[in-house]
Amino acid sequence: MYNEDLSWKGLRRTDPDRPRPLADAVLRLIWQKKRISRAEIAGLAGLSRSTVSEIVGEILPMGIVAEVGEGPSRGGRRPIVLEFQDDACVILGVEMGATHVVVALTDLRGRVLMWISRDHDVRTDPVGTRALIEELCAICLAAPAAGDRPLVGIGVAVASPVDPSHPDRASTVVLPAWEGRLGLDVVARKFGVPLMVDNDANLGALAEHWWGAGQGVDDLAFIKLAMGIGSGHVIAGEIYRGATGVAGEIGHLSIDSQGKPCLCGLRGCLVTLVGAPALVERAAELAPSFPDSPLAGRIITIVELENAALAGDPLALQVAQEAAAHLGRAVAGLLNIMNPSMVIIGGMLARLGDLLLVPLRETIVSRTLVSSVAAAEIRAGGLGDLGIAVGASTMVLKAALADSRLFPRVDAGANGVATS
Amino acid sequence: MYNEDLSWKGLRRTDPDRPRPLADAVLRLIWQKKRISRAEIAGLAGLSRSTVSEIVGEILPMGIVAEVGEGPSRGGRRPIVLEFQDDACVILGVEMGATHVVVALTDLRGRVLMWISRDHDVRTDPVGTRALIEELCAICLAAPAAGDRPLVGIGVAVASPVDPSHPDRASTVVLPAWEGRLGLDVVARKFGVPLMVDNDANLGALAEHWWGAGQGVDDLAFIKLAMGIGSGHVIAGEIYRGATGVAGEIGHLSIDSQGKPCLCGLRGCLVTLVGAPALVERAAELAPSFPDSPLAGRIITIVELENAALAGDPLALQVAQEAAAHLGRAVAGLLNIMNPSMVIIGGMLARLGDLLLVPLRETIVSRTLVSSVAAAEIRAGGLGDLGIAVGASTMVLKAALADSRLFPRVDAGANGVATS
DNA sequence: TGGCCTTTGTACGGTGGCCGATCAAAGTAT
């Protein structure tokens, strides 16, 4: 007759172990505003100046916020400017793709200090991949750009669904050789920091939300176009994972019941129409009609196809337009079901920009009933190839800003000392 | 470079106007457990017994919780049992369909005390509809079942998207005659209580989550099969509305690019295949192949079709199976995108039960890649025709349990007096 | 049956987070 679940939200007032519940909120505000005075914090956070003074007094010794002189007067005493020290700590973001590993070292504002990409057959070699991640992380941390600054944590993006309640569990479907377990805790122990895992498309969405095209938009979808097609969702500012962490398998939306069979058993899945292999194949099919194209009559790669489209080759353009039309049908479905404010196209094909987006928008607008759905913005991602790795780092940053105990203590004198 | 939005969650500790932030949480716990002692509350809520005593002392005078004798001893003093008074107040739930209005009077546990359904052309007659709602509400409140108990509020379900930030705004697409506004505030003023509005499928999902097939499941989708097809979503226990309140237009998922054109401009929309008119039409198409069917050779209604299927008529069964197959493709897409733990089929066609569900499940299992997605439960709704109206009432109950100030004061002596 | 322990609910003093009032410092407006 009624819901037996005990965990009605907000039953516990706050975590009793956590001193000063509002301190983290103030820290976030400082992070957001970057430079801000105590009085401004009081105004924006709805706290009294006395409370803010007290809280700031506790935050300063942590070393991630510093007083940096005085600001302009607004008719009275000049305020002391508090500045968030973006370079007080570093974060590692790891992208585990199907055939490559990217490690990016960022500061506390998502800026990439250095990065390394290495081809590796991740899918079949778990042991080697773990060692490679450890090696690349160590290289990043030893680099001058890291400058001895303490590490907050390591974020890892995997190209496989991640169950939020069992983050170390790996999908045996996507990564059979990994035997159901990522085993990244050894990496965490090696560096003595927390390690967090999530799906790559989710983290792409997060990165675009924090630093890219989706800033200020609280409900967005991110579609990663590559070999496979995945989508990640940010709802109300949070990553949405669904009940079992596999939300976003947009690649297997069935677009055309008469289409080609897909590995998943459906016919006409989006991935069979818009995945990279499908596009290459389609180009080969169309080649006889475009004898003048430099692509005609030979085996091509997806990168060549993209370059040709950017160069204006009619064959490549036709392939892109067809892909956009197929994708548009799926995105229309996505819009109808999820109703995000924005859809961001990421991954390799995002390079095509308007070549893909213009026909995509046309398809969507002409195929969506409710006008406010069709009004959703469709954009290309703004973060390039490092977007996923930066998203992984952002996940750690977000966690630390939600619970400042995750920030390592920085000795007070070291404010931005090691950057130079 | 960073998110300019100020409203980072949890910045304000609590609403300062609201005394005792935990009092509402305790009240919810009492509601949930129905009968519970102070000591149990302390244990479950993580509060001290002294605090609970104090809070309960404040709740008791409200009249919605009463001490009802002592419970069994567990080795010591016998506990005083607190009981939530489900019949202390009543709530009105209104379903505004396309061609009918349902008003249900419920207690504080979703039980229907009385209900009235009236056919009315809602779409074209806003003034008459408002008057009708007022009339039916007044009848319910004057009935013996209401017993003079105070009204908490009125919930209204409308068969149109509802923008959460402008709840009184009506879609001019679905309800053109209403000129963009519902104008239900007059009803609220008439009865002097708060009035809340949401989409019908959303409220169906809510009702199933609280009282029906979806109890204990925090992520579920509700699909309303009727003239149109709508879906509502509960995510993490809350109704999900999307960025502009139009999440769930599953009816216009494109299933078949070679299908019939739809009003929305797409081809092969789900509603053109599984909507009630489409099913009737399909039955007529198939009739020549089933000359023995009692349905053959004449114009039939959807209800007749349903009844025939339940009676085992091969023609009707074929129509149902085809519908299930089409619906299965859409639900597979929904599962891939949203990954709910459960999908609940409601609306008229839910009457068919396993006739629809069995082929539906088959389609889904054979057409979904990730096994945990396919493991989502597919069920028929458990609340029948009043589900939507009960959901509307539940919306009000939920709001009152989240902010107990919405409960009217009940004079202490009147505990369940008027029920007889 | 009496003693001892447990459980429940209440009373009371204490604590910690936050606020308002106050004040000094340092600026602007006239």
Place this chain on the structure above:
DNA sequence: ATACTTTGATCGGCCACCGTACAAAGGCCA
């Protein structure tokens, strides 16, 4: 130079909640 503003620190106070202590009322066991 005077009056007013703004900022930040300090101090006392309030309130929600906690822990302790205690009384009432039960069970367990000799």
